[in-house]
Amino acid sequence: MSQPLLGMGLPALEAWAKQHGQAAFRGRQLHDWLYAKGARQLADVSVLPKGFREQMAGQPPDGSLDWMGRSRELHRSVARDGTTKLLLGTHDGLSIETVGIPAEGRLTVCVSSQVGCPMACRFCATGKGGLQRSLAVHEIVDQVLSVREVMEQRPSHVVFMGMGEPLLNIEAVLDAIQCLCTDLGMAQRQITVSTVGVPRTLPRLAELALERLGRAQFTLAVSLHAPDQRLREELIPTAHAYPIEALLDDCRRYVAITGRRVSFEYILLGGLNDQPRHAAALAQLLRGFQSHVNLIPYNPIEEEEFQRPTPAAVDGFRRALQERHVAVSVRASRGLDADAACGQLRRRLEGSLEPVLAR
Ligand code: SF4
Structure with missing residues (x-):
């Protein structure tokens, strides 16, 4: 069964070149054009023989x-702070979101691991539409290349925090991490799942x-969002099966297995889980x-009925954790004007992609 070249490492690309009647060094050229130059089509790889490119163009892989x-870029939304959200079209007519978040000296790409998501978290736009399918390795790596191309900057960090639950697509996520590190030169420590x-x-x-x-040096971030089972189930319905x-x-x-510490994510919902008693229970x-x-x-x-927490509540929650010796940070809001929350852009454009494409 044929598969796309993106996601393949150098040995696999050399083997692919030989399988298709080319010398192994053509695989090295392909690697350079895929990952360093970001070529979008085989036809663009001008160092390959023209006859070979024409022959292969007629038989795209499964x-x-x-x-x-x-992928194809379907839509781009840019916030005042430079945060850039892309809606990317897949080969089977679906769409996924990916976000480039610039900050001083760094560019973080927030990638999706699935089209939609089955976890149905109540505060999340993606969870409202259910799951369509999991993404393949090349569709994950493509998001990083697409942000690099559009923002004309090399991504320094990748976070699997876009659409989907990465642990329902573990093998593709790990293969994508392997590709990002080996073929795009990223460090595992700059990646968060x-x-x-x-x-x-x-x-x-x-x-x-x-x-x-060979090692697990990426950061694992576990979304708790509540300090007890009852409140957690209210926010994340699937938590009923996982005390x-x-x-x-x-x-x-x-x-114990990886030797890495875990990071816990906690979304603060105004009046619901952002009170000092919630912080005390979380610390406990x-x-x-x-x-x-x-x-x-x-x-x-x-x-949705949830509210943004007040700055005083955010600060109070942070201080309550610090007083109990819990290491804590507050994520700065980025790109609020670019539909930057998970799944917002895709939902806003649902049913209207054809007009967007036609513009
Ligand atoms: S928050 Fe994450 S896991 Fe929950 S529904 Fe949204 S995409 Fe899925």
Whole structure:
């Protein structure tokens, strides 16, 4: 079965070139054009023989528009602070979001791992539409290349915090991390995998990462969003099958296998989980756990009832954790005017992509 070239490493590209009657050095050329030059189509790789490019153009691989495995840009939304959200079209007519977030000296790409998401978190626009399918390796790597191309800057960090639950697509996510590190030259430590938790997958993630990548140095960010099971189930319906204590036990096993500390994400929803008593309960829950808590003030989506927390509530929550010796940071809001929250752009444009494309 043929597959797109994006996502393949140098040995696989050399083997592909030989399989198709070319010398192995053509594989090295392809590697350079795929990853360093960011070529979008095989026809653009002008160092390859013209006859070969013409012959291959007529037979694209399974699951792709062209041998290179790149997507089409359907829409671009740029915020005043430079945060750039792209809506990318897949070969089968679906769309995914990816976001480039510039900051001093760095460019973070927030990538999607699935089209849609089955986890149905109540505060999330993506969760409202359900899952369509998981992404393949080339569709994940393509998002990083697309942001690099549009923002004309080399991404320094990648976070799996876009559409989808990465732990429901572990193998493709790990293969994409391998490709980003080996072929695009990123450091594993600059990559974060974020999950709301899928039963029994954290130890598997740790073991597979060691097996496939040789080490697990990326950051694991676990979305807690509540200090107790009842409130967590209200916000994340799928949490009913995964008690918070079992999730924390799996986090401890992850730490034991990888030697890496876990980062906990906590979305602050005005009046709901942002009170000092919630901070005290969270500190109690995490007692003795070497961790870091990242507070995320909620980014409102149109049809939901949740509120953005007040600056005083955010500050009070942070201080309450610090007083209890919990390492904590607050994520700065970026790109609020660019539909920057997960799934917002795709939902806003649902049903209207044809007019966007026609512009
Ligand atoms: S927050 Fe993440 S896991 Fe939850 S529905 Fe949205 S994309 Fe899925």
